[in-house]
Amino acid sequence: MITTQQRQLAELLEAVAASLDIPDAVHQEAVEKYEHIGHWLEEQDESDGRREPTIYPQGSFRLGTVVRPCSRESGYDIDLVYERDLRKTGISQQELKDDLQKHLRLYVADCEKSHVDVPTLKEGRRCWTLDYDDGFHMDVLPAIPDDDGRQRFRDYAESRILISDRKLHDWQHSNPIGYAEWFKSRMAVRFRERRIALAQGMLKASAEDVPEYKVKTPLQRSIQILKRHRDVHFATDYDDKPISVIITTLAAKSYNNQGDLIESLLAIVRGMGQHIEYRMEGVKRVAWVPNPTNDDENFADKWADHPEREVKCRAWLRKVEEDLTAALESGNADDLLEILGESFGKRAVANAARSAGISHPGASASARAPTAVSEISTRHCTLPPWTMDRRYHASLSATVHRSKNSARMHDLTEREVPKGVHLRFELTTNAPAPFDLHWQVVNTGLEAERVGELRGEIIPADHVVDRVRWEHTAYAGAHWVEAFLVKGGYCVARTGRKYVRVEA
Known part of the structure; x- marks a missing residue:
């Protein structure tokens, strides 16, 4: 059973990985540059x-x-x-x-x-x-x-x-072409699955119409996360950091088409060291990370002259596993974010936390929840059941009304609102239709608990077209509303939590 901490960690790491993706405009510029050089050389x-x-x-x-x-x-x-x-x-x-x-x-x-x-x-x-x-x-x-x-x-x-x-x-x-084919074979099941889901979400005629660079499997996400952890860990030791092809090869060999990011990462990190081989070159025993499509090529050939690089690579892999384990065992959101901030960079994790609607330490007053997440009991809340594959943006705006469909009194802000008013939440997104819209409305606090009105379930929207949900304030405490957009079984966008603080 997936725990709240596992789900929260998975959401954060998905958001961190998504933030590492190359922007579409930059990708297109790169393609134009190498195509231009390619045409020149041909000419x-x-x-x-x-x-x-x-x-x-x-x-x-x-x-x-x-x-x-x-x-x-x-x-x-x-x-x-x-x-x-x-x-x-x-x-x-x-x-x-x-x-x-x-x-x-x-x-x-x-x-x-x-x-x-x-x-x-x-x-x-x-x-x-x-x-x-x-x-x-x-x-x-x-x-x-x-x-x-x-x-x-x-x-x-x-x-x-x-x-x-x-x-x-x-x-x-x-053999770079063969290597790419081998790499794709290591994640073929998940790649095909996600490409089909993307095609459905993007209204493409077939999966082949979806550009390959748009598809991200747990293996690819894991490698992106490992690369960023490496960059932070070796920030002052650039020459000795493991090169990307070593990370990619060992990770792909350790991956077994797991669908969950946390399961994939842990299996990969625990397995990578086992795929470092040793061979004899004359009388010298050397570390060997073979190109899986060309056994004569050793990606770790420079380790022979710099044996400390293998030592540091293995130590780094142990550190990644320690960080992931500590994150899973952390007691609250603040501890989780602190651990990840040290591992992947505080700015990247802070941005990921905002994307996932999770409060983080050091946030400005306007960015924090009315009551810190670590102070709110959320054990009654349903965990999102979908694999997170956020490709679109979504947000919620909210206004306060005396009664449903009456004139707007003011926007919902951090200020406390009284009991007995109505709140109108409206979804804005760049996700193309069709998609399934789901709402999560969460009540917390002693008043709601005493009368059995703690809420935290995720429910499908009655009408996706109007993208509006009305709620009524009845119990003191910190509450929130969040919307999830689902295509083909994947959550392609989520709004993050819109907090409501109701006065006693």
């Missing part, structure tokens, strides 16, 4: 008489696990593969990388001539990076087909590639 190869390259995104943008940067000084990292149809016998690693540099220098020069989004070109160990003033960092990785690997292996073999590394003599193996 350059065509003008040089070369075979057409294959250019595609990899990393978190492809996997749906992008997180907003912690600060304005940081930015979004976009990873592109520039795969040329060449054999390794016909070109060296350095020649491949030099050819890409020539194309990208011309691209920067063309941007300067056009006076639009002029990036700075920098060399990395395996790629070239285009740094934009607006915070985007575009890593372009040169590659060629791994012909030997495509013949030797069966699973995901058709997309294996070879990449250059200026510090290593031999070509390095990779």
Whole structure:
């Protein structure tokens, strides 16, 4: 049975994860940027008489696990593969990388001539990076087909590639397309389920009409949450923080299509360390996190030179589990929010608390509930039965009236209202119809309890069209009303609590 604390923690973590999503406008800008570069590279190869390259995104943008940067000084990292149809016998690693540099220098020069989004070109160990003033960092990785690997292996073999590394003599193996397919297979059940629900909510003809980046499974949400916890935990130890592909790989291996976010997170965190392997390189035993679609590629290859990074990664995983356990065992909302604030950043958690309608410490008087949630007994309240998948905004406005349908006296504020007045609550939302509307009306306090009138059930609205609910004040204390919008079994929006303080 899910406890109130589990439900509250799940709601907060869902809200934290949702706040980490890349905004639609930023996602579209990223797509436009890498498509522009892709077209440029294709045109350059065509003008040089070369075979057409294959250019595609990899990393978190492809996997749906992008997180907003912690600060304005940081930015979004976009990873592109520039795969040329060449054999390794016909070109060296350095020649491949030099050819890409020539194309990208011309691209920067063309941007300067056009006076639009002029990036700075920098060399990395395996790629070239285009740094934009607006915070985007575009890593372009040169590659060629791994012909030997495509013949030797069966699973995901058709997309294996070879990449250059200026510090290593031999070509390095990779398979970003195969990796993305493997990652999707780890969450296929939940991905399909949520895409269908989104299609119903967005009035799409089929699930395939819903853009993949709009779908978020518990695995993707868990990875976003782990990335943010990592960023906060390693804020002053940047070089030793676990890289995203290690987190993503270990998390996906530990996930078993759980539908609940808390269950997913706990299973993932407890299982990740078990998927770190050890192999012999000569006489040296090294940690190994293999690419699941290319066993020759070790995502933890730098741990061999920096063994403290594995130690810190394992210590961090223990810290995540400790924080989640402490949050589940916290005695009240204030303790819960304090724990999460330390783990994920106080601002992000405060915003998530407001979104979930939960009071938090340090809030201004206007933002806090009339009586702190931790001081109100809510054991009689029904927990929302739906999986939270908030994609739309919703809010409640309320006015005070002498009687139902009479003229408005004033807006409902933090001021106490007398007994015997009527309250009109009105829903505003950007969620498209159709949806099911449910109301939760909560009474608290000794007066209501003495006469058996504690309320806390969630009930379907009689009429979704007018989006209005009337209530009558009868008992002293702090009460609230909240609305939930449901599509396809998922709560796609909730208003947060609209508090009512009734005078004695």
